[in-house]
Amino acid sequence: MAETAAMTHARTDASESAVLPPDGVVDTARFAALVEEHQHKLCNFIHRYTRNRQDAEDLTQDTFVKAFRHFHRYDPRHTFSAWLYTIARRTVYNHHRDRKPTDELSFEVAASGPSPGDVADRSDRASALWEEVRRLKSPYQEVLILKYVDGLSIEEIARVLDRSQTGVKILLFRARGLLRNRPTFSRS
Amino acid sequence: MKTALLRFLVRWYQASDQNLPPWLDRACQRTPSLAATLQEEALLSSRLRAHPRQADIAPSPFLKSKVLHTLTREAVDRDETAPAARWTMPSAAVAGALALVLLLAAVWLSREPAGSGVSDRPALAAVTPHPTPLPAPVSVAQQIPQNWANPLDAEMASVVADADRAVRFLASAFLPSESVERRLRRPTSG
Incomplete structure (x- = not known):
């Protein structure tokens, strides 16, 4: 207790x-x-x-x-x-x-258009990366948003999406792999 | 091959938001390519966490009041329907119970009596005196007098005497006298 x-x-x-x-x-x-x-x-x-x-x-x-x-x-x-x-x-x-x-x-990130502050941040690599996120499929966007924007744990994401925790981990693994292979993700 | 597998594991643990196990951490420290992979994954995580502020929308300032208004209205509706339900449910239950009692009474009153013996049984039970208790068991031997003769013995003796007379009559009528005397004497002497 x-x-x-x-x-x-x-x-x-x-x-x-x-x-x-x-x-x-x-x-x-x-x-x-x-x-x-x-x-x-x-x-x-x-x-x-x-x-x-x-x-x-x-x-x-x-x-x-x-x-x-x-x-x-x-x-x-x-x-x-x-x-x-x-x-x-x-x-x-x-x-x-x-x-x-x-x-x-479908699930879209920032679909209503960026704010002036975001336009100013476009040069930022994180912003560029999130632009790539918008091009991913809806389940990948959903899981990335819940994980990195809303800050939910794997277990909570699994509950929200009505999936298993392993399924959420696989989605995150694949989404990160797709982002890693995009040219906008520079290692430097 | 082994490095590829370890790289996969590094990426899996990073994506799962889990710390690397000690053995994998040591492998990353030993192998430069694995160390580079770990750095790459950490960079990806940090950039994802450093997300730009979403082009979010500010909810209407009346959203909260609309929610509370809905909740209040639902509570009021519930309270208004509650008294009706409070009276309707017991009334229905009482009516149902009353109907059931009336039905059982009608069935019981309309049924044929199963039989006079059965139906009279209570009356008989009312008029029948209570059975007297049995006397205490007394030894039969104590009640028999000393000179008591069994009547069955006397009866048997008379039967035997009658039979003997009948045999003697038949013998005297149909057999020669000497042989009769001899035959009738033989069993008694033997």
Whole structure:
């Protein structure tokens, strides 16, 4: 039991542990703080799928409502954001299936266009590398974003993507191999 | 061949975000090509982590209030439907139980009596006196008088006497007198 509590604090962010209810019961006031904390990241996560701002906001709202309804299913050993991403991804896929069942949903990095600050950073090798990421297939983009932008662990990515941890490692291995072989990745 | 395998393992551990095992770390220190691979992978990881700020969107300032409004509305709807459910469910249960009781009563009242003996049994049980307890067992030998004669012995003696008379009558009627006397005497003397 003590180990579980220790794991909980080890896995959750410091900000999350301050907001998340320790007893696993959440009321509207507590949940409002969680919405405040995660809405920006979650909205952008969903926007990578929808590439439409209004849809992203609507689905973000749906995701939060579902999270509130099923808060008793949240496992505090994992980060709250990873749990939100899991719900959000399913919500996005269900929404897309209902609207366009024949089209395959793809995941895009920074599809809404770079900000002026990013344009200034284009000379940076990291920016060039992320431009290459945009050219990868959707599963590779998805796993790279979750790993290196959202900072999720392999286990959390596996939960979000509903894959095995080995499957996530293989995706990362292949994606990194593709990036390594691109000319923009200079070793110097 | 071995270096290629070790290079694969270095890349796998780096992609999996795991530390190299000590033996692989030592191999990287010994082999320059493996050391270069390790550096290359570390560089790739660092560049991926140093991602440029995504061209992100700022959610609407009303997103939070919309979420909370939805949650509040759901709670209100739940509270409004709750009293109806609170009254509907017990009423249905009571009505069901009452119907079941009435059905059982109707079935029980409408059935034919299984038989007079069965149906009268309680009345008989009510009027039948309780059986008297048996007397304590007393030794039969103590109740027999000293001069008691078994009536079966007397009966057997009379039967034997009748048979003897019948035999003597038949013998005297159908056999010569000497042989009769002799034959009738033989079993008794023998």
